[in-house]
Amino acid sequence: MIIGIEATKAFEREKTGVGWYTYYLIEEFRKIEREGVKLRLYVNPYSNIKYQISNIKFLKWPLKYFWTQGRLSLEMIANPPDVLFIPAHLPPLIHPKKLVVTIHDLAFKQYPEVYSKKELRLQEWGIQRVLRKAWRIITPSEFTKSEIQKYYPRLAKNNIFVVPHGVELKTQNHNVKLKTNIVYIGRLEAKKNIVNLIKSFNILKKNYSLILIGPQGYGYRQIKKEILASPYKNYIQELGWLPHEEVAKHLANARLFVFPSLYEGFGLPLLESFAAGTPAVCSDIPALKEVGGDCALYFNPRDPEDMAEKMRAMIQNSALRSESIERGKTHAKLFSWQRTAEKTFVILKEGL
Known part of the structure; x- marks a missing residue:
C-alpha cells in the first residue's frame, strides 16, 4: 500500500511554517514502523534540491505555475497512490478517492483586506474544493476546526481531525x-x-x-x-x-x-x-x-x-x-513532532 505526499515545501531552502510542518512530518514518518506501507514523495523540482531520500518522485513541468493542478494531476492518473496527503490545503484537480488535506487556517475569511484579490479567489476555491472532495481533513487546532464549521456549515462534515503541531526541544546556550x-x-x-x-x-x-x-x-x-x-x-x-x-x-x-x-x-x-x-x-x-x-x-x-x-x-x-x-x-514538552506524525499516520493509514 502506498501513501503519497505532496512534499515540495519540505525541500525548499527558505522554509516557513507549512514547509517546516511538512519537513518534520516526513522526517518522523520515516522512523515509524510501516509494515506493508510505503511512502511516495512528490516534489516539484523547480529549485536545486540536494536531499538524498528514497521514494522521491521529481515531477518535471514546463510551466512556472499550475504544477499541482497540472503535473501532479497527471501523475494521479498514471500512477496514483492509495492515499494522497496534501500538507497545505490546495489539492490537485485529479486525485484518489482517499484524499487527506491539512487546512492550517482560514485567515482570508476574517481578514480579506490583507490579501490580494487573486489570492482571495484561490483561497476560496481551494477550501471549498477540499471540503467537498477530501476523505479526511486535518487541522492544527480546535479553533481552525471551529472556523471551518462556522464559515462552511453546509460543507463541514464529521471528517475533520485535530492534530496539533510539534516543537523541537533542543537546548540552546544562552548569552x-x-x-x-x-x-x-x-x-x-x-x-x-x-x-x-x-x-x-x-x-x-x-x-x-x-x-x-x-x-x-x-x-x-x-x-x-x-x-x-x-x-x-x-x-x-x-x-x-x-x-x-x-x-x-x-x-x-x-x-x-x-x-x-x-x-x-x-x-x-x-x-x-x-x-x-x-x-x-x-x-x-x-x-x-x-x-x-x-x-x-x-x-x-x-x-x-x-x-x-x-x-x-x-x-x-x-x-x-x-x-x-x-x-x-x-x-x-506536551508537543512533539513524533506525536504529531504518529497521530497523522493513523489518520492516513486507516484508509488503507
Missing part, C-alpha cells in the same frame, strides 16, 4: 549579553500586525532592540514606512529569513518573544519560544490562547499601548518572567 533583544518571528505582512508592533516599541523603548526575523509578505511597504518613521529605527533590525539554527539562537538569547498576529491557525513560534526558555507575550486571539494556555501574557493586538504595557511587565517583573519560563518549558 546574557544579548538579553536586551525583543524578538519577533514570522512573515513581515499585514495580518501579522507588525505596524502596531512598531508603534508599541516606540512606546516601550528603553535600552532594548527589536529583532524582526522572517521574509517580506503582503503589506510590507506599510511596515517599512512605519519602521522608517520610528524615532528608534536604528534599534529595529530586519534580519529576513534565517536558517532554523540561527532563529533558535536568536530566540534563546532574547529578553522577550512577541507575537502580535491578528489571526493564527496554530502559532508555532509561540510554542518554540516556550521550548527555548524565552518568556512570551502575544495577541489575545483564540488559537494562541489554545496553544499558549497560561504560559504567556496576552494583549489586545489592536492596542499598541496594551501591547507595550504587557511587554514591559514581562521584561521587568522577575517573578512573572520566571514563572512564565518554567510553565512554558513544561508546556512545550
